[in-house]
Amino acid sequence: MWTKTLLIRLTLRLREEDSFSSCSQETITMDPSDHKHFTVVDYVVFAILLAASMGIGLYYALSGGRQRTTQEFLMADRNMHCLPVSLSLIASFQSAVAIIGVPAEIYTHGTQYWFIGCAYFLGLLIPAQVYIPVFYRLRLFSTYQYLEMRFSKAVRICGTLTFICQMVIYMGVCVYTPAFALNAVTGFELWGTVLATGLVCTLYTTMGGLKAVIWTDVFQTLVMFAGQLAVIVVGVQKSGGVSEVWRKVWEGNRISGLDLNPDPTERHTFWTLGVGGIFLMLSLYGVNQTQVQRYLSSRTEKEAVRSCYMVFPSLQLALALSCVMGLVMFACYCGEDHSDKLGSHSTDAMVLYFVMDMLQGLPGLPGLFVACLFSAALSTISSAFNSLATVTMEDLIKPHFPAMTEARAILLSKALAMSYGLLCLAMAYLTHLMGDSVLQVALKIFGMVGGPILGVFSLGMFFPWANSTGALAGLGAGLSVALWVGIGSIFTRSPGTRPPPPNCRVDLLSDNLTAVIQTAISSNLSRPTGLKRFYSLSYMWYSAFNCFTVIVIGLIISFLTGPMKEEDVTPGTVFPLMGKLLCFLPEHLKKKLCCVTPLGQTPQVFWVGSTSVAHLEMGKCGPSARCPRRRVGVKRGQTCPASEMCKSWGETDPQRRSGSVTQPQRLWVFRGSGKTQQGPIKKTVPVVTARRVQKDRKRKQFERQTETKLEEQGNM
Ligand SMILES: CC(C)(CO)[C@@H](O)C(=O)NCCC(=O)O
Numbered sequence: 001m002w003t004k005t006l007l008i009r010l011t012l013r014l015r016e017e018d019s020f021s022s023c024s025q026e027t028i029t030m031d032p033s034d035h036k037h038f039t040v041v042d043y044v045v046f047a048i049l050l051a052a053s054m055g056i057g058l059y060y061a062l063s064g065g066r067q068r069t070t071q072e073f074l075m076a077d078r079n080m081h082c083l084p085v086s087l088s089l090i091a092s093f094q095s096a097v098a099i100i101g102v103p104a105e106i107y108t109h110g111t112q113y114w115f116i117g118c119a120y121f122l123g124l125l126i127p128a129q130v131y132i133p134v135f136y137r138l139r140l141f142s143t144y145q146y147l148e149m150r151f152s153k154a155v156r157i158c159g160t161l162t163f164i165c166q167m168v169i170y171m172g173v174c175v176y177t178p179a180f181a182l183n184a185v186t187g188f189e190l191w192g193t194v195l196a197t198g199l200v201c202t203l204y205t206t207m208g209g210l211k212a213v214i215w216t217d218v219f220q221t222l223v224m225f226a227g228q229l230a231v232i233v234v235g236v237q238k239s240g241g242v243s244e245v246w247r248k249v250w251e252g253n254r255i256s257g258l259d260l261n262p263d264p265t266e267r268h269t270f271w272t273l274g275v276g277g278i279f280l281m282l283s284l285y286g287v288n289q290t291q292v293q294r295y296l297s298s299r300t301e302k303e304a305v306r307s308c309y310m311v312f313p314s315l316q317l318a319l320a321l322s323c324v325m326g327l328v329m330f331a332c333y334c335g336e337d338h339s340d341k342l343g344s345h346s347t348d349a350m351v352l353y354f355v356m357d358m359l360q361g362l363p364g365l366p367g368l369f370v371a372c373l374f375s376a377a378l379s380t381i382s383s384a385f386n387s388l389a390t391v392t393m394e395d396l397i398k399p400h401f402p403a404m405t406e407a408r409a410i411l412l413s414k415a416l417a418m419s420y421g422l423l424c425l426a427m428a429y430l431t432h433l434m435g436d437s438v439l440q441v442a443l444k445i446f447g448m449v450g451g452p453i454l455g456v457f458s459l460g461m462f463f464p465w466a467n468s469t470g471a472l473a474g475l476g477a478g479l480s481v482a483l484w485v486g487i488g489s490i491f492t493r494s495p496g497t498r499p500p501p502p503n504c505r506v507d508l509l510s511d512n513l514t515a516v517i518q519t520a521i522s523s524n525l526s527r528p529t530g531l532k533r534f535y536s537l538s539y540m541w542y543s544a545f546n547c548f549t550v551i552v553i554g555l556i557i558s559f560l561t562g563p564m565k566e567e568d569v570t571p572g573t574v575f576p577l578m579g580k581l582l583c584f585l586p587e588h589l590k591k592k593l594c595c596v597t598p599l600g601q602t603p604q605v606f607w608v609g610s611t612s613v614a615h616l617e618m619g620k621c622g623p624s625a626r627c628p629r630r631r632v633g634v635k636r637g638q639t640c641p642a643s644e645m646c647k648s649w650g651e652t653d654p655q656r657r658s659g660s661v662t663q664p665q666r667l668w669v670f671r672g673s674g675k676t677q678q679g680p681i682k683k684t685v686p687v688v689t690a691r692r693v694q695k696d697r698k699r700k701q702f703e704r705q706t707e708t709k710l711e712e713q714g715n716m
């Protein structure tokens with residue numbers, strides 16, 4: 001295999017000669033000791049970013065419901081549109097790590113990483129079609145509530161703790177990256193920057209709740225794109241235009257073809273990126289609380305699904321921008337080693353060096369790029385803080401203190417956001433000690449800790465036989481194997497010397513050839529075997545591998561300890577995957593094979609006046625409603641036994657039971673399957689303002705229908 005590549009490269013080499021990059025000769029005029037690229041304009045641009053973010057936080061702290069309910073603070077009143085939600089979804093996992101790490105990856109290893117874009121198709125389609133409908137219809141507060149409904153409290157707590165670990169470690173990398181890069185290049189105080197980032201972020205997250213987090217995300221995502229675009233435009237211009245950049249990256253062999261090598265230890269191939277990447281995407285966009293919280297804050301399920309689809313183009317754009325930036329950097333810097341000027345061997349730091357090099361002398365642009373880095377970081381950190389506060393509150397604290405007042409709960413949520421902020425600063429220090437490429441560190445964390453979490457959710461959602469013991473054992477096994485491989489990989493990593501900076505032309509130095517052949521031969525000879533081979537599994541497979549470990553162990557233990565029956569599983573928690581895949585089979589066969597119970601329908605939200613409530617209490621179903629409890633033979637608009645209605649609805653709204661409702665009320669009514677989820681319908685959301693009522697034409701029409709129908713029924 002390698003000999004073939006070598007031959008091709010050799011031919012390339014022999015064909016070409018001469019020339020050095022013109023770009024680098026022109027532009028590297030920077031004095032290595034000169035670390036100050038910031039003019040007053042730059043500081044102003046950067047200050048505007050921070051001020052605007054704080055402003056948005058303040059706005060939501062003082063407007064609307066003033067963040068006095070957890071429903072508003074953590075769920076944005078479940079009233080968001082898809083556009084802000086989708087921009088906020090990309091912002092969650094697109095941090096300074098990607099802005100700096102992806103160009104560094106492309107610069108050193110070529111465009112192979114770009115194939116991760118292929119994983120976005122299924123990686124977003126599956127969440128939209130499978131995970132979002134399940135979570136949304138259960139009307140959860142936190143994803144981990146799902147684990148309790150499907151399995152047990154213990155699974156929920158273990159899931160929550162795993163998630164907290166994942167996010168806190170990831171936060172460390174996120175806080176550290178921009179601070180580290182800035183320090184290396186502009187001489188910004190490292191720990192001062194880390195502290196400032198943490199502080200600003202904690203403040204606006206704490207003040208403005210999820211609404212502020214989502215709207216600052218929108219603003220920050222736009223700043224992020226603008227900063228990257230600025231670097232690319234200026235960089236291309238300085239290196240002599242698009243065709244010149246293309247010529248250089250082509251000659252430098254940076255454009256990678258589709259690598260179909262099936263070897264799972266190969267770091268980046270189409271299979272590791274395009275297929276392993278799907279599982280990475282599922283763990284991030286399907287079951288990660290940060291994202292699920294955004295889906296749940298959407299006003300309807302359709303809107304949530306739409307926002308997930310809308311992530312696709314923006315994520316492709318983000319990926320393309322950072323890859324192109326890496327290529328432009330190559331066109332300018334190939335064959336040069338700037339590590340002595342930087343005092344650091346990290347390619348990550350070199351990316352920032354390149355940016356500042358390009359943008360110097362253009363007042364405002366260095367400021368814009370630093371704003372871009374911080375936007376990316378802040379949007380990720382704020383989302384993570386908010387989600388951490390949510391799970392700690394909903395999954396760890398509230399279940400043990402059910403009588404806590406709302407005011408107390410909100411105070412505690414804020415205190416939590418604050419203390420997680422401090423914890424992340426500590427984690428930033430840990431990253432500082434690790435010294436790997438930041439992109440790889442972040443993606444490894446997602447795979448090692450996120451993979452097992454994805455496994456538990458998938459086990460519950462697709463396999464009705466899985467029981468609580470199986471889930472716990474599976475999660476434990478998944479995490480252990482993940483740690484084993486992850487830590488093993490650190491220790492078996494070949495200590496080898498740092499690779500030289502990539503050459504402009506693969507043919508430039510003929511004496512390099514011997515070196516290349518030698519490395520190729522030695523790497524071929526020292527091909528890892530046995531356990532070492534297991535340790536050298538590509539980190540892009542971590543998510544998939546760990547997810548499957550959880551599922552396999554989970555199923556084995558479940559079958560050993562007594563599998564669950566489909567009837568015993570909480571309705572709406574199992575996705576009828578087999579039923580959908582085997583739709584061509586006759587009904588009785590499908591029933592035998594399990595997994596045919598459809599998901600519950602989205603609760604139909606409608607408003608009823610006091611009259612209709614009275615009627616409902618007397619035992620009339622709403623026009624499009626079925627009995628909330630399964631009743632055989634009850635059809636649309638028919639009367640169902642009063643005892644059933646009052647029992648189930650009385651439980652959900654004590655106010656209505658006492659008959660004191662005078663204003664329109666919102667009710668959740670389930671249509672379709674006839675099964676109701678008792679669990680999640682804990683709260684009815686009271687009182688809509690008169691203006692909103694007028695605005696919503698459809699609802700009014702529905703109300704009118706309700707009234708006439710009920711009058712008719714009353715007259716009968
Ligand atoms: C999560 C993906 C892979 C999604 O494209 C990408 O945004 C990425 O590589 N992120 C790295 C982690 C970060 O930017 O914080």
Ligand code: NA
Pocket residue numbers: 090091092093094095096375376377378379380381
């Ligand atoms: Na971000």
